[in-house]
Amino acid sequence: MINQSSQEGFILLGFSEHPGLERILFVVVLASYLLTLVGNTFIILLSVLDPRLHSPMYFFLSNLSFLDLCFTTSFVPQMLVNLWGPNKTISFLGCSVQLFIFLSLGTTECILLTVMAFDRYVAVCQPLHYATIIHPRLCWQLVTVAWVMGLVQSVVQTPPTLRLPFCPHRQINDFLCEVPSLIRLSCADTTYNEIQLAVSSVILVVVPLTLILISYGAIARAVMRIKSAKGRRKAFGTCSSHLLVVTLFYSSVIAVYLQPKNPYAQERGKFFGLFYAVGTPSLNPLIYTLRNKEIKRAFRRLLGKGEDSREN
Template identity: 65%
Template sequence: VAPCISRWVLDGHDNDTIPDGFILLGFSDNPRLEMVLFVVVSVFYMVTLVGNTTIILLFHLDPHLHTPMYFFLTNLSILDLCFTTSSIPQMLVNLWGPDKTISYLGCAVQLYIFLGLAAAECVLLLVMAFDRYVAVCQPLHYAAIMHPHLCHKLAFLVWATGIFGTLVQSPTTMKLPFCHHHQVDGFVCEVPALIRLACGDTHVNELQISVIGAVFLMGPILLILISYGHIAKAVLAIQSREGRSKAFRTCSSHLAVVFLYYCSATAVYIQPRSHFSQKRGKFLTLFYTVVTPTLNPLIYTLRNKDMKEALQKLFGRDRNRTSSVE
């Protein structure tokens, strides 16, 4: 992957205009805060790894979870694992000590992966909303509509759009004429922070990020809101209280994840250049990079009856095996 990305980012640059690397400033002016953040981010990252890996294992081990809803949830867990691993290890290195540097190629690779997975997650959350719409509004036709062939096509669409999104935005961002100090006012190599670092004309890049934001952020959230409008209407039409409660439980976890992810990501990307990566933007970046991927598995496992039962079965088997060995 790295050689391919290096050809993309080096094309269009003169050798003497390519920086050796960048300095990720983070909160370098506040070392105490950085040490606190190092501990907090480390804990969140470990919980992210354990929580999302558990969901992936449960899906593969428990046949009762082989449904479209958990298939897409597994894809979300894979995305979150890759998304956090593309940025958090480097972030922890920079938070730990005085060395805040990242190589030019390392920054490019991080940007390509980070942006592609973020775009893919936007589309995946839309696909999951469609799945919930069919489950609530078309329950009798759910199995016929959400058949495995369609689910795999939708999963392919998610990953393909992520690749498309990053190949549109990342090359032009890495070809910007960066200022000589090479100090990125952020924790990761993301588009807003790199645009802020540019010393030349960035109008094309700003237009690009607005279009990409509209396609991958505003477009999906609008469609999600429309689908949940139909879902709300269908839920209110259900006569039994138990039926309404079950329908609400089916959708509430996904809606909570959508709210957490889109609110923070939109606040970072849908704003003028003059506000890119200020102190508030840094905390928002930390939120959707570190906190949201940690909360996703907790929301789905703690609020989902099937996931809790699958966990109990898994630990029950382990206990039975241990007792039989003894």
């Protein structure tokens, strides 16, 4: 039974209409979170410890891994508590912090994936000039832009959302504090907030996705011009992991933020949101490690060094 007496915060309904499903989701979310922690920490440590991975591609990848660690940690512990027991409440402060971090890091990931697509474009289409174009200073500048844009987006959108007059029941039909769910909870006119959400979705989702597709269109043309099959496989191999991550991430984001307004779409969007928030951060390390020979070699080198040091 959900406690509906609390007026100080909100009630995250989540999947409470399916009590049997909640216990299953608890196990799935916990396993995904542990996989996210282990997998992304592994990539960060490997990128730092192995000198051969001190390249722009792995610099961006380690930033993505760090982002995913922060992203999931901002809401998964609260979600696990809500899934396990009858108490679904979250304080207003907790909801505000969750919304701010979720918006900021979600936006940062959109921009960072675009930056990574640009890196792959230069690597495949301008290989002779790659070191000149993607130099360390530019890498830091691009990553800084991604993080700053995420912060700006959160600063702009969080206050107007939290200032909305919410309905007395204060029940959020979601598993975390998100802008669309909080807008639906409001009992006042939300036209301004909906316009703001639509504009930000176009700028921060549609535009980056369009740039990524343009980059991969150019990459595909460049790969097709390579005469040897081995050369084509190698060129495609440098991009396939990122392309798969982009596909998983943006398909779920579009399903959550660009869905039509009807109860069925909102219920379906809740499951897409769960995959976007919990599934993709846990799958990213698997995609990059299983499909990336360099990371596998780096791991073997690290193990070899450990064995050598024990022998010495």
